[in-house]
Amino acid sequence: MKDSIGEKQVKVVIMKKFLIFIFTVFGLFVGWIAFMVYSYERSYNEWKSSYTGKIVTNSEKQFSSSSSSTQNYDYKKYSSSSDGNKDDLESLMNMFMKRLFPPTLLDPDYTYAYEKAKSWSKKHLSQQQIIIYLTKYDRYSEDATQYALNKLNVDWKEQALLRAKSYQEFHYSKNKLVEQLINIDKFTQEEADYAIEHVHFDWKENAVKEAESSSNGGNISKERLLKILVEYRKFTQEEAEYAIEHAKIDWLN
Incomplete structure (x- = not known):
């Protein structure tokens, strides 16, 4: 008697689990159908709005064209209607498929x-x-x-920082490096500012190396090199003067 009661309890538990499984599958199916309907309606609304805009545009073109070729106009209108409907259907289906998959x-x-x-x-x-x-x-x-x-x-800020570090061998000034990052490399101002803040270059030492490179081994006046560093290489006056003082250059007398 106890065994039969136990068997009944087991059957009840199995039945409950089976029903839960069935309702879960049904719920997922209903949810999938709802998602498909929502995707279709959204795709249809987008297509409808774009199609309406296209009709308005085509109507304006038709009214602005010459009325002398009425026969040709009617032929083109009716011959292209089937192709237009086919394209519209394809565009609607493409929108729907993109939302579904x-x-x-x-x-x-x-x-x-x-x-x-x-x-x-x-x-x-x-x-x-x-x-x-x-x-x-x-x-x-x-x-x-x-x-x-x-x-x-x-992380585009970190990307700008890595790009800035790759220019270390060129001995850029701070302003010149900002110009490079924004105008040439197309980083935003915010990304370039982040890179400059975290790159930790010694701008004075960069000015020294740039001075030695720009001097072409010597035979240049201090005044000329100072102008090059400030006006063309975009170093500050202080950085340029530091470079003039510490660079190993055979100055032109």
């Missing part, structure tokens, strides 16, 4: 763009430069490029 599954360029962006980031390039290389030279789409940048998860 990850972009890398639909377009391998997303993966390729990420791999390319990763290789560029190892060279300590700025975000803007990577965008230029991916879109202009590698010909990736803006969506694929943005996907690649988001997946990189790079």
Whole structure:
């Protein structure tokens, strides 16, 4: 008798677990259907708004064109209607598929763009430069490029710092290094400021080395070299004077 009661309890437990499993699967299925409906509606609304804008634009073009070729206009309008509807349907389906599936599954360029962006980031390039290389030279789409940048998860301030450190051998002044980072390397002002703050270069020693390099082994006046350091190399007056005093140069008398 006890065994039969125990068997019934086991069956009840198994039945409960089975029902929980069934309801869980059903809930996931309903959630998936809801997600598909939401994705479709959102894609449809985006497509509808873009399609409406296209109709308005086309209408303006039609009214601005000459009315002398009415017959040709009617032929083009009716012959292109089927192609237009086909393109509209394809664009709607593309929007829907992009929301339903990850972009890398639909377009391998997303993966390729990420791999390319990763290789560029190892060279300590700025975000803007990577965008230029991916879109202009590698010909990736803006969506694929943005996907690649988001997946990189790079600290661009640290990237600017690493880029700044790579210029140590050039003996830049502080202002010259800022110009290089912003104007040439395309870092933001904030990123460049962070790099300058943390790079810990000895700007006076950089001025000394730059003075020795600019003197071409000697035969230059102090006044001329001072002007070069301040006006062209962007050192401060104090740094330039320190360089004149400590540089090993055979001065022109």
